[in-house]
Amino acid sequence: MNTKLDKSDYIILTVFYLISITLNIFDYLDQDATLLEYLVDIPMFVITSLSGVLLFMYFIIPRFLLKKKNYILFALYGLLVITSIGIIERVVGFSTGNNDWSKFPKLGNLILYAIFNGSDSIGLALGILITKKFYEGQTQISKIKEQQKENELKLLRSQINPHFLFNNLNTLDSLIDSNPEKAKEYINKLSLIYRYLIKTKDAEVMELSSEIELAKNYIFLIKTRFGKDYEFTIEENMALVDKFIPTGALQSLLENVVKHNKSNGTKPIKTTIQINEGWLMITNTKSKVIAQQESFGTGLKNLETRYQLLSDEKIQILNTDTKFEVFIPIMKLQGT
Template identity: 55%
Template sequence: MDTKLNKSDFMLFVIYYGVSVLMTIYEYSKTGHNLIEYLLDIPAFIILDVGMVLIFMYWLLPDYIINQKKYLHFTFWAVSLMIIAGFLEDAVGHFSGDNDWSQFKYDIQQMINYISGTAQSIGLPFGLLLAKKYYENQILFGSIKEKQKENELKLLRSQISPHFLFNNLNTLDALIDSNTEKAKEYINRLSLIYRYLIQTKDAEVMELTAEMNFAENYMFLLKTRFGDDYEFEISKNSSLENKFVPTGAIQTLLENIAKHNRAQHGKAIKASIHIDGDWLTVSNTKSNMKPTQESLGTGLKNLEYRYRLLSDRKPIISDTLDGFTVKIPIIKLSNES
């Protein structure tokens, strides 16, 4: 659940506390409060209430409930902060009312009152925000799930498309007469690719080791088909253990390179896959091919949609005159010991 506030959330704050201020002014006017009480009490309760809600939304909920499931830590900090907020609001009211400080209470009962009073004060705006965020996240989740199924269908179609098979059979036909041994290797790699595609067609994420094996087989097909048009390099600066990426992510990035670039004037397209820490980077030099209307980055957009469902991080795309780079986050499904 995304707890970060957006523009409409702050508009909700403005409306809610605008009404609250008007009601407080009306109550104060009936009981004959002094001007200083208007100037101190009202801003104090707004600042403390809004501050408490922001602390819950940006720190306590995401850190202790959503990410770590540390409910005791959450309770401790929530209660402590409510006591502090209640104490500050009480102290401001005591000062603005010009009361005798010797009568100021700070015993156990008063702390309980602080907790109760703060909970009542922030309960409604906090509840409204949570309900709103839950509704928005459900809509977003439904939209992403629908897009995910659409993307899976597109990916599956591209993987088993007659065009893909036709190109590979043409390459294989040429190899059988010219290089029998390489033709056997080509058949073996092609069969490994199709076996992998069939085995992983329902998986949302796949082990990085398996995806890299697939990538090596896929690059072999491209190199065999296009000869010296492409130069591929793989570097791994970290372990692949307990690391995952969306199924077919690397295929999407390699397809993107082959789809939009061709060697020109004998200058090969240089492509690399680099794994370092929590990121997998695929970069390539560029040719002057003009993209067709139906291939304007749809594969990358689909990959971004999948990451919105699987991770709180998203791919980073860099497009310059000399090269194109895509960094995708590596997903960890369990904590490493």
């Protein structure tokens, strides 16, 4: 759940506090409150209530409930904020009402009153916001999942796309006569790719080491088919154990290189895959010759959508006249 407040949230809070101020004014009229109580108590209620709401939405809920899932600290910090707000409102209200301080509640009663009053001050506003955020989050997740499923169906359909098979069969046809051993290796790599795609079609994420192996097999197909038009380098600058990326992400990025770049015959398209702590970066040189290769992936948009469900990190893209870079976050599953 995204707890950061947007424009609509502030509009809701504004309406809420306008209604609350109106009700407080009528209540004070019934009590024949002094002018000081109007000028101090009502603004103080808005300030303390809004402060409590912001503390919950920007600090307590995201840090202790969503990130750490530490329910004890969440409860303690929440109780501390509610009690503090209640005490402030009680002290201010007692002062503006010209009350006898000898009748001020003792510590035990003060804390009980503070908890009740603080909960009343921020509870309704906070509840409205949390409910709104929850349903917004559920709606967004439903839309993303729907798009995800649609993309997965497109991916599965395109994996058996006759154009992809046709291109590979053409490559095999030429290899069988010219280089039978290479043809056998090509068939083996192609079968490994299809076996992996079928095996992982329902997996959201896969181990980075497995994705690297898929990428190596896919690179073999590219280099066999296009010869020296493409050059690939893989730099593993960290251990791949317990590291994950979305299934097929690297293959999709490699496919993107071939789809959008074609060598001019004298200068190859150079692609580097760097695996660093927290990020996988794929960089390729660009050409002015547009390739017209059949795509059987769902591309960057699909990858960006998947990361919305899988990680708080986002894909980063750097596109210049000479190179195209994509940074994708490397994930660690909870408990690993």
